[in-house]
Amino acid sequence: MKKVDLNSDLGESFGRYSLGMDEQVLSYISSANVACGFHASDPIVMEKTVAMAKAAGVRVGAHPGFPDLLGFGRRNMVISPAEARAYTIYQVGALKAFVEAQGMKLQHVKPHGAFYNMAAVDYELAKAICEGIKAVDPDLIVMALYGGQLEKAALDMGLKAAAEVFADRAYEEDGTLVSRKKPGAMVTDEELAISRVLRMVQEGKVTAITGKDIAIRADSVCVHGDGEKALAFCGRIRKALAEAGIKLCSVEEVIA
Numbered sequence: 001m002k003k004v005d006l007n008s009d010l011g012e013s014f015g016r017y018s019l020g021m022d023e024q025v026l027s028y029i030s031s032a033n034v035a036c037g038f039h040a041s042d043p044i045v046m047e048k049t050v051a052m053a054k055a056a057g058v059r060v061g062a063h064p065g066f067p068d069l070l071g072f073g074r075r076n077m078v079i080s081p082a083e084a085r086a087y088t089i090y091q092v093g094a095l096k097a098f099v100e101a102q103g104m105k106l107q108h109v110k111p112h113g114a115f116y117n118m119a120a121v122d123y124e125l126a127k128a129i130c131e132g133i134k135a136v137d138p139d140l141i142v143m144a145l146y147g148g149q150l151e152k153a154a155l156d157m158g159l160k161a162a163a164e165v166f167a168d169r170a171y172e173e174d175g176t177l178v179s180r181k182k183p184g185a186m187v188t189d190e191e192l193a194i195s196r197v198l199r200m201v202q203e204g205k206v207t208a209i210t211g212k213d214i215a216i217r218a219d220s221v222c223v224h225g226d227g228e229k230a231l232a233f234c235g236r237i238r239k240a241l242a243e244a245g246i247k248l249c250s251v252e253e254v255i256a
Helices: 043-054 081-101 114-119 123-136 147-156 188-205 230-243 251-255
Strands: 005-011 031-035 058-063 142-146 158-167 206-207 213-215 220-223
Touching: 005 230, 005 251, 031 043, 031 220, 043 058, 043 081, 043 230, 058 081, 058 251, 081 123, 114 147, 123 142, 123 147, 123 251, 142 147, 147 158, 158 188, 158 251, 188 206, 188 220, 188 230, 220 230
Parallel strands: 005 031, 005 220, 031 058, 142 158, 158 220
Antiparallel strands: 206 213
């Protein structure tokens, strides 16, 4: 039986500003990527989100990003490898404390936004991020784009890596995500999203924005928690996976 993880980026509210439908989304997913305070979130939101994940039986991962609250971590930044390593240790360590305070174990790390996209094509940045992850806990799983530099750096350093695919994002021919600045970057049609996910999981293929099929591996499927159709996507994708005989489980179980 094929197995796959369904994840979502959660805990991205900040102070009095609320974002996403975390409690509802948690009822559909198997792994949650929780923001760590740099691109979104704060200590109260982090603690609350981890507690909700525990109640829902959902595994928790850290979602570190660039220190860019105004840009929601989606703007590229020029930082040194030493800074990338320190930013990662700081954020992953903070969330790990909240997870352990709930009697849970942190499962994975998935960089956020520009931190994630830049690391997919920049080996030195990816290596620094992985060094930070390994310094906190060498058993953590690195969630990354299939075939990208972050996945490569993780494996080079002896870390476990899980290949992530996106239900609601378009792909370039090189396997990177289409920039949100470009038309067609977001997949908003539910039927198209579901068919793409099933094909990625079952066949290991996805159609790039150019129309060309590219190879991909799906250990985990992401639905963005702040998307306007996040709940609909999560519910329908979970149902479609079950109907196709695909087992939904945590990413740790998928790659075990």
